[in-house]
Amino acid sequence: MPAANIEVEVLIVGGGPVGLTARALLERWGVRTLLVEKHRELSPFPRSRLVNARSMEIFRQLGLAEKITANAFAPEFGRIRFRDTLHDRDFATAPMVGVNAPIPESPVIGVATSQDRLEPVLLAAADAQVRFAVELVDLAEDAGGVVASLVDRRSGGATRVRARYVLAADGANSTARQRLGIATTGPGAMGAVTTVVFDADLAGWCADQPAGVYFTAHGSFLPLYPEGGWAWIAPTPEDAEHADWPGLVSRALGPGVRAEVLRVQHWVMNAFVAERFRAGRILLAGDAAHAIPITGGLGMNTGIADVHNLCWKLAGVVHGWAGPGLLDTYETERHPVAHRTLRQAVANTQLMLQAQSLRREQLETGGAAPDRIELPWSERYFAQLGLVLGVAYHSDAVLAVGGPSSEPPELPEPSEPSGTGTDYVPTAAPGHRMPHLWLTPDRSTLDAFGEWFTLLTPDPASWERRAAAPWPLHVETLGREHAGLCDLPPRGALLIRPDGHVSARWHEAPPGDSVLRHALAAITGRK
Known part of the structure; x- marks a missing residue:
């Protein structure tokens, strides 16, 4: 070669x-x-x-x-709003929990x-x-x-x-x-979609009710940047090459608004x-x-x-x-996570379409539609915290009770009402993301992790003497109050992988120096 x-x-x-x-x-x-x-x-x-x-x-x-x-x-844009047209009132709305406001489960919030x-x-x-x-x-x-x-x-x-x-x-x-x-x-290709980036004076319609996405019968409208700019996302028309994009966007916006189209991108939703x-x-x-x-x-x-x-x-x-x-x-x-995430995204799409379909049915009856419809999901649906923070791994890189085991650790399955995977219950069980706990007023347990393994323990003196070379390892004190929340005894320890997932736990300090080395060798596959 x-x-x-x-x-x-x-x-x-x-x-x-x-x-x-x-x-x-x-x-x-x-x-x-x-x-x-x-x-x-x-x-x-x-x-x-x-x-x-x-x-x-x-x-x-x-x-x-x-x-x-x-x-x-700003966080108040962490919301989805449903409207008949962009300038109408909301007939439904849902927060993106974990984006629209701080959450106790994390030191950060997501952003739009x-x-x-x-x-x-x-x-x-x-x-x-x-x-x-x-x-x-x-x-x-x-x-x-x-x-x-x-x-x-x-x-x-x-x-x-x-x-x-x-x-x-x-x-x-x-x-x-x-x-x-x-x-x-x-499913494969689910449809051809077009994104049109445009400018238009829409502040008067949306200033008092900000959102990351406005979902309408004529496509989805998204504010792009805090200082301005919009995108319209809709199914690609049959003759996309000759489409009148300014006209299509303006008609979707409603009477009296003219859109200045800046860019058009066609793509396939896979x-x-x-x-x-x-x-x-x-x-x-x-x-x-x-x-x-x-x-x-x-x-x-x-x-x-x-x-x-x-x-x-x-x-x-x-x-x-x-x-x-x-x-x-x-x-x-990661393979099981991908499959679960795909199922969740398909469920998201179905529920959003269900909300819009219900609104159309109300309007088509000829009667007065109510100001709001009952959402087909819970208020916490779009948080998806069970999927985002509650991922649990089963593999050879996760050990049960601090040592190699032929059986995978028993990990509690997160509660999944209606199959949504929304709820997240913090746990320090092996395989799970280590819960966020404030070690100091501005330093989270998650801030202790980096280009190394981390040993969290209420009793660092008993563990710092344990040899860990050649593996990068930091020993971090976990206060007794936090240890109790993690169901960790006073001399126990949690071994955290660099990606923040618990890889092993001990209820007592081991009697010899070899236990930690054997655990790290088993986790990393180093013979």
Whole structure:
């Protein structure tokens, strides 16, 4: 095989929010990366609109949460409103819990912001090389790594990159997934959709009732930026090439309003999960692994959680304190989450359409429609906290009661009224995200986690002597009041993975130095 032009430890394919987050995470771990993106620049379109609480926790860990919030809408925009037309009164509304106001379950709240505001912050968060207008065309794996064939879309020049691993975050039409022959399951393409970015004077209709999305019979309207700008999302008309976009948007807005169209983007709403997330040294993340319908804002956030799960594992293998088998736990842990998220997004869509359908039926009867209709979901439905914060992992990277076990730990299933996965009950059981607790007035338990394992214990003196090399480990004091909330005895301890999930727990300090080492070896697959 010819020699490669460039050698890196991890090649990231795809420069959207998922790939850019992976680049920032891997740089924190000291992993040498190259990111390639086939487009000539970051996306100029708003696209994804919601950064949920879990993603903001990850961005807080990267020191980015304040910058993202500064460019985002105020919390009162964390709401969905249903109207017959944009200038009518609401006939239904629902809060995005975890976005519209602080929640006790997290030190942060999610935000409504446009992807074209998020991506520059993520790009600036790392110094690793990024090459735009460079497209992946082929992959070949051997015993020592992967050789990726790239083409510069400006010059036509070819480059070969040799990487120990490839992280493919190259979208729903992923070249990497197609080259690997990985099939997908799920509904597939659910319809052609068009996003029209436009300017219009709409402040008088919406100033007193802000929202992140206004869902109407004539499409969805979204304010783009705090200082102005709008998008209209609707099914793509049959003759899209010759469509009168200013006229279509203006008619959807109603009489007396003229829209100035700035950009038009056609896209397909996909709904699927890849049958595999890993093929040897190539791993799929984000839309390449699972395409989630936009209703509920789950897609991008699921991809960000993917790479938060994956990047510490890649770093461990690259740096030698983890075995290659640890990467198997990425698919084991994230594949069920993708399927559950897809089901949730489909349910979101069905419920939103049900609300609009009920309103149309009321209007078509000819009688006076009530000011409000009864929503087909609970007030907490769009929180989805059970799905966002309540994810529980079952894999070899989670141990029961501090030691290797042939049986997976018993993890309580979150309550799922009507199958929505809305409720979240904090728990420090192995496999779960460590609950948020304030260690000091401005420092959360989640702030204790980073490029290391964390041992949380009320009795640090009994644990600090335990040898942990070669694994990065910090010992953190957990106050007795917090230990009680975590059902942790005075000399017990919780071992937290770098992604914030509990990997083991002990009820007593172990009698010997080898117990912690054996646990870390089992979690990381290092023999």
